[in-house]
Amino acid sequence: MGIIIKDIKVEGDKGKAVLRTLFDTGAPHSLVRRDKAEAIATLVPLASPLRFRLGNGQIGLEVREACHLFFEVKGCRYYFVFYVADNLAHELIVGADAMQVWKIKPVPEADDLEVDPSVLELWCFNPTMVRLRLYSAFKVLKTA
Template identity: 30%
Template sequence: MSIIKQPLLFAGSLGEKHLYTLYDSGANLSCINPEYLENLENPTQLGRIRMMGTAAEGHYIEVTQRVSLDFYMDDVLLSDEFLVIPGLSEEAIIGAATMQKWRIKLDFEHDTAIVDPKVAKMQLV
């Protein structure tokens, strides 16, 4: 199993910050560790609490907040919602739904993630 991590620039209403980001095609949704939200963005409460399953069988984490953030890949501005996960082992995780939305491809041979150049052109319209 290959793992791809890259530093990405995240931007919120309070500022910008580089976060070491894991691309995880096994995770449906994107998430962020709350420790890295200071001076970046204020989270909002979820309408309903979500119980998220972990890799440990039968272990769940209660998720009560989310945050909308912009992030940059190869100077292409992207954005999405990130669930705020207490105790998350990574600074940020880009999940499968975000990868599909922005046509992000994982290149395990070169240990990198690639954003489709057409995405940048779509934003100019």
């Protein structure tokens, strides 16, 4: 299990903040503390509540909302949906779910994180290319 704590830039639709973040491969889900989430993002209700067991064995962490956040690690900007929870010891927990998607790896001996910027290539939004693809698709449909 890898655990690293860093202060990272986080951005939601309502603002930005620097949050004390726990990167924990032993945490299956990514969570944000309610007070921090409310300050920077719109909370979205879940269809039904989810319950999680914490690493200390505490049962009954119930989440009813999530929020969309961008976070930055080593100059790379990532997007993920975080569950909103009350009474978290950390402001933000980046769990195994987000780290697997974005190939973020803790390096405990260096107290650091390793990132793979190549995963971001799939998520780059290029409006010019989108317009060209839409134009090409329209042209094909029009001639058919």
